Amino acid sequence: MTTSLPFEPLAIVEGIVSDLADHGDGVLSWEDRPLMVAGVLPGERVEVAVRKRYRNISVGECLRILEPSPDRVDPPCPLFGRCSGCQLQHAGSDLQHRVKRRRVQRALAAAGLDERVVRPTWGSPTALRYRNHARFTVVDGAIGFMRRRPKVHLPVDDCLLMDERITEAVARARGRVDDATQFNVRVGIRTGERMIQPSFGDRLPVPSGQPHVHEVVFGHRFRVSAPAFFQVNTRAADLLCQLVRHVVTCGPARRVVDAYAGVGTFAAALADVAERIVAVEYSGPAMDDATCNLAHLGNVELRCGAAEDLLPDLEGPVDALVLDPPRRGCHRRALEAVVAARPACVAYVSCDPASLARDLRLLTRTYVLDWVQPVDMFPQTHHVEAVAALRREDASPIPPPRAPAPTYEAP
Ligand SMILES: C[S@@+](CC[C@H](N)C(=O)[O-])C[C@H]1O[C@@H](n2cnc3c(N)ncnc32)[C@H](O)[C@@H]1O
Structure with missing residues (x-):
């Protein structure tokens, strides 16, 4: 087989892209197994050189787009395709939002949860130049x-x-x-x-x-x-604060716990609606920043340590709880402590649909999952952030969030 490719293809195939996988590759079918191809979109008819066959999938490279998707756009970056940081620059933002919603739905369905609770994705206020x-x-x-x-x-x-x-x-x-x-x-x-x-x-x-x-x-x-975590998309972080606040204020927000608090982003956003907030974070530098960031608020108490160690020892009633763990999700002990604390509502913020779905599966043994709101924190990439709204069975349903509020440019 002769092509100008830098590899000898196993086959040249033509087909229609059926879906996008979680990591942004298009999915076709070849020899009864998925054929993964970067840079293509659902519905497109494409010509592909099959590069490698693995046990469960094959991987190919797109040679030609024979029938392009109406959602295809010109990638704005000349490095797109060569740089692996972006996977979706060739898709318009509507499609990016649909793909991300679908990704969250798939993760929930795979964990045995009802995917219909996943709402249409909220876009990022800016789709380029958003990273700080x-x-x-x-x-x-x-x-x-x-x-x-x-x-x-x-x-x-x-x-x-x-x-x-x-x-x-x-x-x-x-x-x-x-x-x-x-x-x-x-x-x-x-x-x-x-x-x-x-x-x-x-x-x-x-x-x-x-x-x-x-x-x-x-x-x-x-x-x-320098070593502390901070949301990379400043303007979309406003939307996360809006969503967390919406969940927490649906019930009596007297005593609120902000677990995985970082430098205090959500604690600050909630300080005027809660009587008292306990913020839990295990990174020393983030805690030092939070101490400095939240001191003027007067109603936030900081606790430095792992959520799985500190949440089981929470004293007194907790009205609302915020969880914003790293990509791997919450430690099981932390989730069991959340259930034991019996807050009326839980806002779970996640950057990984799979670990979110796994943790929601445990929480929904005793909590009702009212909705999940995907937010496009990372436009042009396959990544997606989501906020899940959970409530105790005897609490009133948490209404769906209103449309995104305008962003806060002024300090
Ligand atoms: C995704 S960040 C969220 C930070 C903050 N909520 C924000 O929006 O900026 C997760 C945070 O959890 C902290 N963290 C990771 N594992 C933890 C654990 N087991 N217990 C407490 N904090 C943890 C990290 O240091 C990081 O600050």
């Missing part, structure tokens, strides 16, 4: 990203997901960071601040090595240290 944080890898002085499969370094001058101040930092650092392996930039989209890590001293014409940066979310100002 970049972690670049430096190889032989070139700043870029490690791409997956094959694992090679791709130098990047301008990633269109990043705020322009990040691109500007890359331009200033070019040719001056030869001995580094990492180049990390975090900006305050609403404060104009920038933090570059590590410290490059006077080798850079701009300051670096700052210990933290400030950002504004939902009208609150946060200090964020």
